[in-house]
Amino acid sequence: MARLTIPAEEYMRSGHSACPGCAATLVMRYVLKGLGPNAIVTLPACCWTVIGTPFPTTALNVPILDCAFEATGASVSGLRAAADALGLADVIVVGFAGDGGTADIGLQALSGMLERGTDALYVMYDNEAYMNTGVQRSGATPLGAWTTTTPVDATSRGKGEGKKDVMAIVAAHRPAYAATVNVAFPEDFLKRVEKTKTIRGPKFLHAFSPCPPGWRYPPEKTIAIGRLATDTNSFPLYEIEGGKYRITRKLGRARPVAEYLKAQGRFSHLTDAEIAAIQSEVDGRWARLLALETLG
Amino acid sequence: MSPHGHDAHKATAYITEQDLPERPLATVPSDVIKTASWRTFLPVIHLEACTKCYVCWKFCPDVAIGIDEAGWPVVRLDYCKGCGICAEECKPRAIDMVKE
Numbered sequence: 001m002a003r004l005t006i007p008a009e010e011y012m013r014s015g016h017s018a019c020p021g022c023a024a025t026l027v028m029r030y031v032l033k034g035l036g037p038n039a040i041v042t043l044p045a046c047c048w049t050v051i052g053t054p055f056p057t058t059a060l061n062v063p064i065l066d067c068a069f070e071a072t073g074a075s076v077s078g079l080r081a082a083a084d085a086l087g088l089a090d091v092i093v094v095g096f097a098g099d100g101g102t103a104d105i106g107l108q109a110l111s112g113m114l115e116r117g118t119d120a121l122y123v124m125y126d127n128e129a130y131m132n133t134g135v136q137r138s139g140a141t142p143l144g145a146w147t148t149t150t151p152v153d154a155t156s157r158g159k160g161e162g163k164k165d166v167m168a169i170v171a172a173h174r175p176a177y178a179a180t181v182n183v184a185f186p187e188d189f190l191k192r193v194e195k196t197k198t199i200r201g202p203k204f205l206h207a208f209s210p211c212p213p214g215w216r217y218p219p220e221k222t223i224a225i226g227r228l229a230t231d232t233n234s235f236p237l238y239e240i241e242g243g244k245y246r247i248t249r250k251l252g253r254a255r256p257v258a259e260y261l262k263a264q265g266r267f268s269h270l271t272d273a274e275i276a277a278i279q280s281e282v283d284g285r286w287a288r289l290l291a292l293e294t295l296g
Numbered sequence: 297m298s299p300h301g302h303d304a305h306k307a308t309a310y311i312t313e314q315d316l317p318e319r320p321l322a323t324v325p326s327d328v329i330k331t332a333s334w335r336t337f338l339p340v341i342h343l344e345a346c347t348k349c350y351v352c353w354k355f356c357p358d359v360a361i362g363i364d365e366a367g368w369p370v371v372r373l374d375y376c377k378g379c380g381i382c383a384e385e386c387k388p389r390a391i392d393m394v395k396e
Contacts, residue, residue: 002348002350002363002367003348003350004350004353004354005350005354006354010359012359013325013326013327013359014326014327014331014358014359014360014372014374014375015325015326015327015328015329015330015331015375016326016329016331016358017329017331018357018358020334020357020358020377020378020379020380021357021379021380021381022357023357025357025358026355026357029357029359052326053322054326055320055322056321056322056323056324057322057324057325057326057328057329058322058323058324058325058326059326064322183355186354186355212379218380219379219380219381220379220380220381220383220384220393221384222355222357222379222381223355223381223384223385224384224385
């Protein structure tokens with residue numbers, strides 16, 4: 001038998017309609033590998049409703065409930081209450097939403113779910129814009145990135161605002177567990193997912209999900225770009241358990257953030273000065289994360 | 297056959313109102329839809345260079361790489377969209393992307 005580093009079981013099927021090289025499919029594939037057959041997934045409007053559920057097909061071997069764009073957190077709490085009322089204790093409820101549906105449109109429902117203490121997992125797959133509708137900027141789009149609503153022309157240099165820190169918003173609710181995961185590190189990803197199964201209460205995963213058409217890079221680079229995001233400290237991997245921070249992938253020395261930016265067309269207009277500003281923002285965030293970890 | 301070279305459209309061929317299901321429940325597995333026609337480049341695995349590390353299997357967004365009984369990776373040609381992640385990530389460079 002093959003020696004595999006992540007579980008062999010597949011709960012996501014082929015034939016879905018994701019773009020070639022899509023990382024959002026890998027986020028779903030890994031999440032379900034970790035959770036197993038008792039998961040129930042609820043999806044708002046996002047890439048995944050298009051990827052996985054063109055009627056009458058379904059790309060998952062577990063149930064999916066479509067919900068309204070702003071309602072993922074409420075849908076999660078409702079499914080949990082229904083499962084409890086039916087005595088289905090072993091069901092794992094999963095909310096699976098994009099960054100737009102989480103950081104912007106679904107933020108109050110997520111806040112409600114975390115505050116109510118719903119025993120469930122919420123996964124935000126973060127492709128850093130409204131990709132399904134054609135690359136419009138979201139609250140999670142990073143500083144300087146080109147999108148169709150933050151163009152690069154005589155009056156605009158891409159997005160003028162920074163990326164919303166969703167993990168900090170989630171952490172402020174004191175959830176049972178929260179972690180960042182990246183499709184480029186499947187073994188780490190699976191460890192985090194498997195850990196959520198052992199913890200009761202609200203759990204949150206911020207999953208980094210590179211997007212070839214939206215980020216303007218060739219599809220075969222999805223994993224390489226994901227790896228660069230973490231190795232440049234642009235997207236650090238860490239977990240927050242019972243309020244304690246722990247960095248789950250720590251390099252002796254991070255690579256320059258320019259390597260990550262220059263690999264993507266959405267940042268190709270940036271000048272050296274703009275890249276230096278992004279580098280100092282990344283360094284500041286990393287220093288703060290190290291300080292939070294020291295607090296214990 | 298559809299212009300895309302498969303007959304998956306039959307799963308969605310509701311001609312009259314009577315053909316519609318009573319509830320909007322999707323029960324048709326997505327793999328009735330073959331996505332091979334999306335592909336321009338085809339991954340060709342050279343088994344003599346393969347170390348059975350399964351990186352290709354692990355990173356395939358389309359679950360289009362299977363593992364045969366002897367443990368070798370096999371491209372599922374009906375579903376591979378030709379993204380090229382497997383060839384890019386293969387450390388021993390055992391996969392070539394070949395134009396079809």
